[in-house]
Amino acid sequence: METNRFAVVTAPRSVEVQEEELRQPGAGEVLVRIRYCGVCATDTHGYSSGGLIPKAVFGHEWTGSVVTVGAGVDTVAEGDRVVASVGPACGICPMCRAGNADHCDTAFAEANGVTEDAPDHGGFSEHLIVSERRVQRALESLTDEQLGLVEPTAVTFHAVRRTGQRLGAVVVVQGAGPIGLLTAQHARHAGAGAVVVVEPSEARRDAARALGFTEVFEPGDEFRARVLELTGTLGADVLYECTGAPALLQPSAELVRRGGILSLLGYPMTDSEVSYGDWQSRELTVIGSLAYTHADFTGAMRALADGSVDVVPLITGTITLDELPDLLAELDGGTTQHAKVLVAPNAGA
Numbered sequence: 001m002e003t004n005r006f007a008v009v010t011a012p013r014s015v016e017v018q019e020e021e022l023r024q025p026g027a028g029e030v031l032v033r034i035r036y037c038g039v040c041a042t043d044t045h046g047y048s049s050g051g052l053i054p055k056a057v058f059g060h061e062w063t064g065s066v067v068t069v070g071a072g073v074d075t076v077a078e079g080d081r082v083v084a085s086v087g088p089a090c091g092i093c094p095m096c097r098a099g100n101a102d103h104c105d106t107a108f109a110e111a112n113g114v115t116e117d118a119p120d121h122g123g124f125s126e127h128l129i130v131s132e133r134r135v136q137r138a139l140e141s142l143t144d145e146q147l148g149l150v151e152p153t154a155v156t157f158h159a160v161r162r163t164g165q166r167l168g169a170v171v172v173v174q175g176a177g178p179i180g181l182l183t184a185q186h187a188r189h190a191g192a193g194a195v196v197v198v199e200p201s202e203a204r205r206d207a208a209r210a211l212g213f214t215e216v217f218e219p220g221d222e223f224r225a226r227v228l229e230l231t232g233t234l235g236a237d238v239l240y241e242c243t244g245a246p247a248l249l250q251p252s253a254e255l256v257r258r259g260g261i262l263s264l265l266g267y268p269m270t271d272s273e274v275s276y277g278d279w280q281s282r283e284l285t286v287i288g289s290l291a292y293t294h295a296d297f298t299g300a301m302r303a304l305a306d307g308s309v310d311v312v313p314l315i316t317g318t319i320t321l322d323e324l325p326d327l328l329a330e331l332d333g334g335t336t337q338h339a340k341v342l343v344a345p346n347a348g349a
Contacts, residue, residue: 005345006125007324009058012050013332015325025070025129029117032082032135036148036318036342037062037123039327040178041244045269047328055120056113059343060084062123063138063147073132080137083150083301084123086110087133088294102293110134111291124324126345136294139301146304148342149178149311153300156182156265159289160190161296163263165238168193170231174252175242176204176216178314178340179265183240184213189308192238194230198223203337210313227255234258240265246272258282265289317341320348 004022007015025031038061046053066080076082087110089101096104109115110133113122117131138147156179165171171192173184176199188195196215197208208216215230217223227236235257241248244266253262253274262284279286303309316338319327324343330336 004125004127005321006121007059007321008055008121009046009051013048013329014050015047015328017321017324022127023129025068025073027071028073028132029070029129030073030076030082030132030135031067031069032062032064032128032130033067034062034064034123034125034128034345035081035144036064036344037125038148038152039324039331039341039343040152042267043124044328044331048332054113054118056118056122059122059124060113061148061151062128063144063150064123064128066135067127069132075132076135076137081144081147082135083138083147083297084130085134085136085154085297086292086294087131104293107293108291124321124343124345126321136297139305141305142301143312145315145342146311149182149314149340150297150300150304152178152340153182153304153309153311154292154296155179155289156186157300157303158292158296159183159240159263159265159287160186161299162289163238163240163261163287165190165192165261167191169237170194170196170227172196172198172227172236172239172255173242174198174239174248175266176201176208177242180204180240180242181208181211181314181339182309182311183242183265184208185211185309186303187238187240188213189303196223196227196230196236204339207313207339211310224255231257236260238263242266244268246270250274250278253279253284253286256282256284259284261285261287263287263289311340314340315342318344318347321345 002022046058063083086107089104090106093105171187238261240263246268249272
């Protein structure tokens with residue numbers, strides 16, 4: 001019987017590569033051979049916390065090829081390249097029945113790995129069996145490396161779409177990690193008049209410049225002065241907060257003009273203190289964004305295919321499954337120079 005190797009968190013800052021018997025997919029299921037699985041901050045949090053994220057979420061940025069399908073599967077076939085996705089709006093959950101299909105409860109649960117049919121581990125594995133709803137056929141023109149970053153591209157596509165950024169807007173992107181750099185590219189693609197990137201890391205500022213952004217600053221007076229100069233002292237039309245640093249939430253809001261938009265992508269792990277009166281008196285619109293819809297994956301892949309978004313420069317390393325524990329320790333230490341690392345579970349196999 002064929003076996004499957006996969007990585008799981010077993011304790012705080014402890015990851016083990018385990019082995020299981022590889023079963024065949026059941027009705028409505030798909031068996032995927034994983035090509036790449038990206039490592040993100042959520043995975044690092046799962047590692048440092050000892051698994052305080054759903055098991056299926058530890059390794060959620062995956063792409064691969066369909067090995068076989070179970071009975072009744074008709075959206076993908078053997079040999080198809082696919083990406084991790086969520087299903088279309090189900091039409092029967094409370095949110096769908098209330099007319100809020102863009103916030104389908106079923107798709108949201110799928111995105112967060114908490115459905116009844118969620119796998120016992122994520123894509124840090126040689127193979128993965130998931131519901132047919134959890135895969136989407138890849139665009140043929142995309143490389144495997146591009147497909148490995150479709151999931152975070154969909155996260156940021158979703159956020160910019162939800163924000164409703166106006167054409168010609170002066171946009172600030174706070175944080176130039178992978179999420180910030182993807183958000184900046186979507187904002188540019190959506191017609192921003194100016195995109196200002198602020199980031200303390202010199203290496204990440206260089207990465208932003210390499211993607212064609214010219215308004216790139218470290219935090220401080222020069223950055224603030226430039227935002228005021230571009231906006232006639234009003235403040236940014238839109239600020240995308242991509243760091244998740246709790247202490248930055250109120251200072252971020254203060255960079256937004258009266259009536260402007262504060263869009264939240266970074267996920268803080270502790271509470272934040274803000275000035276409710278400031279937000280109210282300046283009539284700020286605050287947009288929260290988490291996960292994505294099925295359609296966001298289609299839009300993300302199209303943005304990659306036409307070159308509006310470039311993910312290849314973000315990839316700073318490719319490792320094997322056995323090298324994952326050491327990488328997570330490095331990322332958790334906070335001193336890494338990596339942007340996005342792809343795990344290739346079947347490398348050499």
